[in-house]
Amino acid sequence: xxxxxxxxxxxxxxxxxxxxxxxxxxxxxxxxxxxxxxxxxxxxxxxxxxxxxxxxxxxxxxxxxxxxxxxxxxxxxxxxxxxxxxxxxxxxxxxxxxxxxxxxxxxxxxxxxxxxxxxxxxxxxxxxxxxxxxxxxxxxxxxxxxxxxxxxxxxxxxxxxxxxxxxxxxxx
Numbered sequence: 001x002x003x004x005x006x007x008x009x010x011x012x013x014x015x016x017x018x019x020x021x022x023x024x025x026x027x028x029x030x031x032x033x034x035x036x037x038x039x040x041x042x043x044x045x046x047x048x049x050x051x052x053x054x055x056x057x058x059x060x061x062x063x064x065x066x067x068x069x070x071x072x073x074x075x076x077x078x079x080x081x082x083x084x085x086x087x088x089x090x091x092x093x094x095x096x097x098x099x100x101x102x103x104x105x106x107x108x109x110x111x112x113x114x115x116x117x118x119x120x121x122x123x124x125x126x127x128x129x130x131x132x133x134x135x136x137x138x139x140x141x142x143x144x145x146x147x148x149x150x151x152x153x154x155x156x157x158x159x160x161x162x163x164x165x166x167x168x169x170x171x172x
Contacts, residue, residue: 003111009076009089014104016068017086017096021105021121024048024059025128025146028098028121034085039069050147057147129154 001022004015020026020034030048038047044061069085078087084095096104102120109119118126125146132142143154 003108012068012072012076013086013089014108016065016072017101017104018108018124019062019065019068021124022128023062023065025125027125028101031086031101031121032096032098035083036085037083038085041066048147055147126156 001015001018004011004018017031020031024046026048027050030050033049038049039045039061040047041061044066046059046061046065048057048059049055050057072086076089077085078093081087081093082095086096088094088096088100098121105121105124106119109115117123129142129146132145133139137145139151139154143151146154148154
């Protein structure tokens with residue numbers, strides 16, 4: 001997020017996108033599929049259609065994300081190109097795709113010096129899950145938050161419990 005502190009149009013758009021990946025752990029397809037109608041401003045709800053499980057999840061719209069989206073919509077988002085939320089910034093103007101979102105994340109990670117290891121949008125999803133796990137959230141709650149149908153889908157996030165490893169290392 002630190003790379004999006006500037007006033008360039010890309011910074012304003014990318015801040016909203018990165019908040020969706022980081023705070024909500026969304027998949028690239030979910031972010032790419034967001035439409036203007038998915039934002040319920042009155043009730044402060046974000047509706048996300050999940051292409052993988054084929055259902056819709058509702059999330060509370062955080063103040064930070066709401067402000068980032070409003071800034072993007074007022075100052076950057078092109079009008080007259082459709083109901084998609086996020087668009088490219090140069091011609092041809094079109095809705096952002098999953099692959100474009102992956103490139104955006106890799107460029108932002110490059111800027112902070114992360115040039116190896118998993119660097120796509122799913123790495124941010126894993127980081128979100130790891131953060132929730134580190135904060136003591138149950139695997140069931142994490143799975144529900146991420147929209148997993150099966151506990152086995154969430155089990156991958158239990159591979160490394162950093163706090164448990166730290167406590168073991170301290171003992172040695």
